[in-house]
Amino acid sequence: MPTLLIVHHTPSPNCQAMFEAVVSGATAPEIEGVRVVRRAALSATAGDVLDADGYLLGTPANLGYMSGALKHFFDQVYYPCLDSTKGRPFGYYVHGGNDVTGAVRGIETVTTGLGWRRAAETVSVTGEPDKAALERCWELGATIAAGLAD
DSSP states (O other), X not given: OOEEEEEEXXXXXXXXXXXXXXXXXXXXXXXXXXXXXXXXXXXXOHHHHHHOSEEEEEEEEETTEEOHHHHHHHHHHHHHHTTTSTTOEEEEEEEESSOOHHHHHHHHHHHHHHTOEEXXXXXXXXXXXXXHHHHHHHHHHHHHHHHHHO
16 A cells, blocks of 8 residues: 655644645545555654655745754655655645745755655745645645555
8 A cells, every 4th residue: 555654843833734734635535545654754764754655744934944853854864765765756835934935945955856756736835824725735635645546
C-alpha cells in the first residue's frame, strides 16, 4: 500500500487549521488504498522518508524562512534519502504573518536538491486562513494522496 508522509511544524492555531485541512483531504473516504502517516518535523526520520512514496510538508514562515523544525528535518534526511527518493511526488503549505517568500524559496531549493517532484500547487497563506485557504489545503492533501492511489 502506498504511503503518504505528512511532515509538519504546527506551533500556532493558524498552522493547526491548515494541517487539519490537509489531513482531512489526504484521508478523504473516496481516496482508498493510501496509508497516511503524520510526523512532527522534529520527530520525522530518514526511515520515515524512505518508507514513504510521497510527501506533504507544512511549516510556518519564521523570520523570513521555513521553521527551524522543518530545516532540522531536511538536515537529518537529506543525505540518507538523496539517492533513494528522487522523483517522488510532494506538496507543501506555508503560513506566515505577512510574507512567506523566503520559506517558499528554501523549501523549493531543498526539494529540488533532493530531486522530488512537486505534484500539487503550493498553498501559501498570510494572516488567518479563510475558508478558501482551508479548501486549498484540503485539495492539496487530497491531490497528493490521490496521486499515490493511482
